[in-house]
Amino acid sequence: MKLKEQFSMGKIPSLKNAHLLLYVALKLCCVRELGDACDAEQQEQQQQQQDGYQNMSKTDLMVKILQEILECEGSLDRLMVCLLLGCRAPGLASGWYSQTSSEDEKEQDLRLILDHARLVPGCIVREVVSAPLWSCGSSPVVVAALAEAPRLVLTLLQYGAGGTALNYYLYSKCYKNGVYLAIAYLLRKLRDHVKSGVVTVHYLEPSGQHDPCAVHVPQISHQPARGAYEDANVLARTTDLLTVSGENPITSCLRYLLRSVPHVPVKFLRDQVGDGCDVALLLPRQCCLEPASLAHLARTATRTHLRDKDLLPQVLHHLPIPLTLQQYLNLLRD
Structure with missing residues (x-):
């Protein structure tokens, strides 16, 4: 054969x-x-x-x-x-x-x-899930994100897709990390969906108990959208585009991607998303404007160390830590 x-x-x-x-x-x-x-x-x-x-x-x-x-x-x-x-x-x-x-x-x-x-x-598995696909011109995580497949995005991230650095070098060329590119592509797609009315803007209500292993979305009331993304009255009462867009494949992909990186640079969002929008209205502030929590930074640092040794994700199940921490390191918890 x-x-x-x-x-x-x-x-x-x-x-x-x-x-x-x-x-x-x-x-x-x-x-x-x-x-x-x-x-x-x-x-x-x-x-x-x-x-x-x-x-x-x-x-x-x-x-x-x-x-x-x-x-x-x-x-x-x-x-x-x-x-x-x-x-x-x-x-x-x-x-x-x-x-x-x-x-x-x-x-x-x-x-x-x-x-x-x-x-x-x-x-090397981390290279398989991170290297650009020559037939597509993009990394696997970008392909899965554009296909709006949250489960595939999560699987690729768990096996070490992308890493945490914004830029990386391959064959003496500088490439943008596929995880960050996927975040930018999905934000543009989500913004266009809100503009066209495909995704309805929801108004937030106090959230109750939720499954910690699931993608966290605050409880929302399904009131009809009042207009396009630029409606200042709507945006003035909301936190960010990701939060108010409810639960759908695009927002699920975005939440998984944001768990895998320490921070999204504001300049990167302006350059990649652009179109005159305020980056403060795109993502939660702790993802791009304010310092991330120490727990989140510790998660990304730990995953980077394990990724460099090509030990993700199987080694997480053997660590002598509580199950909740294993799930947190495996991107199953916010």
Whole structure:
């Protein structure tokens, strides 16, 4: 099943013949691993000789397939596009999921493949979830954010996407961190939705008890919007655009992204969002104007240290700390 070609930027083997079989086999492994629907005869067949490997477990088989894809293509670029875009992926890659596939299925496949990619020699998971996808021109977290997939955004962040620095260098070029770019893109998208009336501005009421593991949104009264984003009377009674936009996929993505960075520079917001808007009306003040809490800064510093060692997220479950702190470090709590 080996098909090795010289890899260069922008030149990836076409999905046909033997190379396509790698993706078919990997998808079957995901289905069998997650569904656990193999009967005794199928399990016996799996243990028999497969392409020269005997008594190969499902884990070993997935690692071997990922290693073959990495050797053929030089990266897991196309595989990440399949996982993130599903049926909207270009070309034959769109066959990875059907149009009825749920975001939960995509999240489970993504976690399964990233966990096995950690076992592939020379594969660093934090780079897989952070490096720009040459086929898309953006990092995976930007692709997931623009697809408005909060569960995929959270999964990528938990595995170390982006880091905390605004700029990073790759192949001697300076790139903007995908996490910050995703925040800017989503803010522009949310602002446009409010202007066009797709997202309704809500008026805040005192919040009650809530699930600490869920994305926190204050309780709101669903009064009709009074107008566009520029309505000064509306904005004068609200805190920021993120808070008053209620709960929707865009705001959920934004909240996960903001948990993973220590601070969003005001200059960055002015440059990327712009359009003459006041940045104080875009995000909560502690995210961009006021100092962040010590607990939040400690979380980002701890995650940066663990990310540099490529230990996220599995090491968090083994730390001798309370479950609430584990969830906080894993971006499940505000």
